[in-house]
Amino acid sequence: MAGGRRGRRRGRAAGLAAAALGSVLGGGAARGALGAGGGFPRPEGYEELAPAEACRVGCESLRMSGKELLAWWKKQPEADKSWFGIANPLQKMLTDLGDLHVDPEMPNADMATFKIGDLILTYLADLEDEVEAEHERETGLPAAEASREDKQARLLATYMDKEALEWEGDVLPGLGWDEDPEYLRAAHVNQYHKMAGFLQWPHYDWRGVPSTPLQLTCKWDFTTVMFISLARRTDRRAELKAKMPKEVPYSVVDAVEGKNLDLNEIGTYQGYRLEEDDPMTSLVPSLLMHFIDMPHPYLQQYWSRDVSAGEIGLVLSLKRVFDRAQSEGLGSVLVLEDDHTVVPRPYCLFLGEVAKLQESGIEWDFIVIESYNWFGDDANNLPEGLGPFFTRISGAHNTHAIMYSARGMQRVKDSGFFDRCIMPLDEYLSYMANPGRHTRSDFHDCLGPGGGAAPERFVGLRWRGTRLVQASESAALSSIDTAEDGGDGEL
Numbered sequence: 001m002a003g004g005r006r007g008r009r010r011g012r013a014a015g016l017a018a019a020a021l022g023s024v025l026g027g028g029a030a031r032g033a034l035g036a037g038g039g040f041p042r043p044e045g046y047e048e049l050a051p052a053e054a055c056r057v058g059c060e061s062l063r064m065s066g067k068e069l070l071a072w073w074k075k076q077p078e079a080d081k082s083w084f085g086i087a088n089p090l091q092k093m094l095t096d097l098g099d100l101h102v103d104p105e106m107p108n109a110d111m112a113t114f115k116i117g118d119l120i121l122t123y124l125a126d127l128e129d130e131v132e133a134e135h136e137r138e139t140g141l142p143a144a145e146a147s148r149e150d151k152q153a154r155l156l157a158t159y160m161d162k163e164a165l166e167w168e169g170d171v172l173p174g175l176g177w178d179e180d181p182e183y184l185r186a187a188h189v190n191q192y193h194k195m196a197g198f199l200q201w202p203h204y205d206w207r208g209v210p211s212t213p214l215q216l217t218c219k220w221d222f223t224t225v226m227f228i229s230l231a232r233r234t235d236r237r238a239e240l241k242a243k244m245p246k247e248v249p250y251s252v253v254d255a256v257e258g259k260n261l262d263l264n265e266i267g268t269y270q271g272y273r274l275e276e277d278d279p280m281t282s283l284v285p286s287l288l289m290h291f292i293d294m295p296h297p298y299l300q301q302y303w304s305r306d307v308s309a310g311e312i313g314l315v316l317s318l319k320r321v322f323d324r325a326q327s328e329g330l331g332s333v334l335v336l337e338d339d340h341t342v343v344p345r346p347y348c349l350f351l352g353e354v355a356k357l358q359e360s361g362i363e364w365d366f367i368v369i370e371s372y373n374w375f376g377d378d379a380n381n382l383p384e385g386l387g388p389f390f391t392r393i394s395g396a397h398n399t400h401a402i403m404y405s406a407r408g409m410q411r412v413k414d415s416g417f418f419d420r421c422i423m424p425l426d427e428y429l430s431y432m433a434n435p436g437r438h439t440r441s442d443f444h445d446c447l448g449p450g451g452g453a454a455p456e457r458f459v460g461l462r463w464r465g466t467r468l469v470q471a472s473e474s475a476a477l478s479s480i481d482t483a484e485d486g487g488d489g490e491l
Contacts, residue, residue, distance in 0.1 A: 228336070261313065357390065
């Protein structure tokens with residue numbers, strides 16, 4: 001969910017989306033091969049998950065309840081990340097819950113957002129345990145063997161009849177019976193089960209991550225940092241000069257201004273926009289879980305529009321980066337947007353781990369540095385010998401900080417992305433990391449080999465160590481969103 005209340009869609013469109021998706025799933029769904037826990041049904045045409053027997057790390061998660069999964073996760077956050085840390089990959093899902101009920105103008109709004117989100121998760125986890133215990137008594141089916149889809153439906157049905165949750169003595173805003181409680185209760189249950197689903201193997205890499213060592217040796221010129229920046233934004237370039245660590249070499253690549261492009265001469269993917277009632281807006285990438293009684297607000301908002309000129313400008317700016325990197329014969333390049341800079345100590349750790357990755361001989365295409373809008377890991381397909389600071393990602397929408405290998409840069413160029421399939425960069429990378437389980441299977445026709453087949457997967461990795469980039473104050477305004485969404489639309 002993006003933007004809290006801004007992202008909500010109610011009424012007939014939500015009902016149509018749920019009904020249409022129910023028809024799709026009922027007509028050709030196959031039970032996923034997760035084994036214990038059941039998972040969610042797999043719509044026809046999408047890839048199966050690995051069987052439970054293939055699990056090596058985090059196998060306990062296959063039989064855990066949502067309450068157990070959340071408790072286990074809270075006890076072992078990645079590296080130096082705290083439960084409420086912004087770099088935690090599931091953090092945004094919790095804040096989305098709280099954001100539904102918090103006025104940003106209220107005192108201590110940020111802390112209230114966390115606490116309300118956690119209140120909702122805790123309540124639903126306890127309620128689900130009660131519901132599943134009763135279901136087990138009535139049917140004899142152990143709760144650990146019930147499908148997550150069935151648990152989701154039972155929890156929602158029960159939750160609808162419960163008293164409204166309260167915060168500091170008052171009913172949570174929006175849950176009063178004179179407001180929109182049914183929509184918001186459905187949003188609570190859907191988000192809770194999405195989080196629980198992602199915490200179940202193989203959607204989350206449960207390997208432990210070491211803390212940052214006390215002593216670090218840094219080879220600062222191991223890779224090159226390139227910033228994408230508009231030539232006329234001298235203020236941002238001055239900020240880079242002031243905030244980038246002096247020991248870190250970097251260069252700036254002039255960005256392409258999207259507003260100056262003739263969009264009729266560019267190979268934009270023409271099928272990007274979905275209707276608001278399209279069933280794909282209710283299907284979560286990787287999990288292939290559908291949101292009951294509503295679309296997925298973030299995905300509906302993200303897909304029910306055309307590719308913007310700013311997004312096209314960003315893609316063509318990346319091509320300029322690749323052209324320069326290849327002309328200089330670079331083995332890798334860290335690409336940052338000009339509203340982020342690196343933090344010396346964690347960046348030093350990162351460089352050391354990338355050096356080990358290169359020495360291992362493991363082939364990779366890109367590394368996602370941060371993953372707020374995260375659609376799971378792929379713990380079943382970890383490259384042999386991959387260290388714990390990295391995992392294979394299934395999908396994520398965050399491209400303000402990405403490292404590309406020489407192989408990855410060439411594969412992006414060869415895929416047709418820059419020539420005939422231009423779409424938002426984060427969508428493209430999320431799709432290419434796991435096209436067989438990405439919701440937008442229609443992308444196969446543009447990026448695949450033909451005949452509706454999916455392209456070969458990229459090896460996309462996720463950094464699991466402590467946060468190594470920091471946002472500047474200008475990051476609050478996106479440089480690629482349209483002005484009506486709060487950004488300046490400049491790229």
